[in-house]
Amino acid sequence: xxxxxxxxxxxxxxLSTLKVILIVYAILLPLIFYCLSLMPVYEQxxxxxxxxxxxxxxYVTYISSFFNLLIGVIIVVFTCNEIKYKxxxxxxxxxxxxxxxxxxxFYVVALLSIFITLYxxxxxxxxxxxxxxxxxxxxIRYIGFYQIATFGYFIFxxxxxxxxxxxxxxxxxxxxxxxxxxxxxxxxxxxxxxxPLSTFSTLIPMPxxxxxxxxxxTEMQRASLGxxxxxxxxxxxxxxxxxxxx
Numbered sequence: 001x002x003x004x005x006x007x008x009x010x011x012x013x014x015l016s017t018l019k020v021i022l023i024v025y026a027i028l029l030p031l032i033f034y035c036l037s038l039m040p041v042y043e044q045x046x047x048x049x050x051x052x053x054x055x056x057x058x059y060v061t062y063i064s065s066f067f068n069l070l071i072g073v074i075i076v077v078f079t080c081n082e083i084k085y086k087x088x089x090x091x092x093x094x095x096x097x098x099x100x101x102x103x104x105x106f107y108v109v110a111l112l113s114i115f116i117t118l119y120x121x122x123x124x125x126x127x128x129x130x131x132x133x134x135x136x137x138x139x140i141r142y143i144g145f146y147q148i149a150t151f152g153y154f155i156f157x158x159x160x161x162x163x164x165x166x167x168x169x170x171x172x173x174x175x176x177x178x179x180x181x182x183x184x185x186x187x188x189x190x191x192x193x194x195x196p197l198s199t200f201s202t203l204i205p206m207p208x209x210x211x212x213x214x215x216x217x218t219e220m221q222r223a224s225l226g227x228x229x230x231x232x233x234x235x236x237x238x239x240x241x242x243x244x245x246x
Contacts, residue, residue: 001103001107004096004100004103004104004107005104005107005108005111007091007096007104008104008105008107008108011078011082011087012078012108015074015077015078015081017073017074017077017078018074018078021070021071021073021074022071022074024070025067025070025071025116026119028067029060029063029064029067029119029120029123030123030126030127032063033059033060033063033123033127034127036050036059037051050207051127051128051130051131051133052128052131052132052133053128053133053134053135053136053138053139054135054138054139054140054142055139055207056124056127056128056131056133056139057124057128057139057140057141057142057143058139058142058204058207059207060120060123060124060127061120061124061142061143061145061146061204062204062205062206062207064116064120064123064146065146065149065150065201065204067116068149068150068153068154068200069153069174069175069177069178071112071116071150071153071154072153072154072156072157072174073157073171073174073175074112075108075109075112075154075157075158075161076157076158076160076161076167076170076171076174077167077171078108079105079157079158079161079162079170080161080165080166080167080170081167083161083162083165084165084167088101088241091104098241098242101241102237102238102241102242105158105237106234109151109154109155109158110151112154113147113150113151113154114147116150117143117146117147117150120143120146121143124143141219142204144223145203145204145219145222145223146203146204148200148203148223148226148227148230149200149201149203149204149226151230152196152199152200152226152229152230152233153197153200155230155233155234155237156174156177156196156197156200156229156233157174158233158237159233159234159236159237160173160174160177161174162237162240162241163240177197178197178201181195181196181197181198182198193215193216193217194216194217194225196229196232196233199222199225199226199229200226200229202215202222203219203222203223203226
């Protein structure tokens with residue numbers, strides 16, 4: 001595992017897209033959450049509870065979830081560059097098996113997902129403690145759900161990049177994927193909540209749900225389905241890599 005991660009890090013540390021997107025995310029997440037308190041309707045709509053446990057977990061993860069597609073671009077660019085510049089082929093020539101090749105990418109996606117989740121958790125905890133709240137475990141389940149959602153989006157990005165191979169096409173399709181799935185859902189409203197990206201997004205639902213709206217599944221059911229889609233995208237990516245002449 002350490003050897004595979006070292007190989008991937010030597011390639012990732014020179015990727016400027018990684019640095020730019022992560023810096024933008026790291027700055028904007030706490031800034032946007034803090035700015036909620038400056039809104040004219042803050043007292044009427046949100047009140048101070050959003051900065052206290054358990055609500056702080058829900059609101060921070062919800063805001064952070066909007067960055068998942070953006071951060072997923074890192075996975076797309078990195079994977080497509082490896083295909084374009086024959087890096088994967090060189091890794092195989094240097095002695096890696098195809099199983100090790102897919103494992104190395106899995107480790108990168110998993111660690112990036114864990115890093116994003118831990119940073120989101122840290123922001124929530126800082127805001128929570130700063131506003132006099134101490135029950136840190138109250139509502140912490142949203143961090144677990146966010147981890148699944150983040151990992152799901154990143155594995156989906158990895159799957160698309162391996163499927164399409166073209167960087168520009170993969171990025172466009174990835175960024176439009178939520179919209180395209182939503183349009184498909186208009187013709188299958190009874191099943192739209194079961195679609196992959198819809199499942200990931202509903203793991204962290206809107207904190208204020210409109211009256212009369214109900215989800216088709218419970219939180220744990222959505223989490224289980226999300227993990228299932230993660231496995232599917234990972235397996236299909238592995239199948240593509242094993243069958244393709246890289």
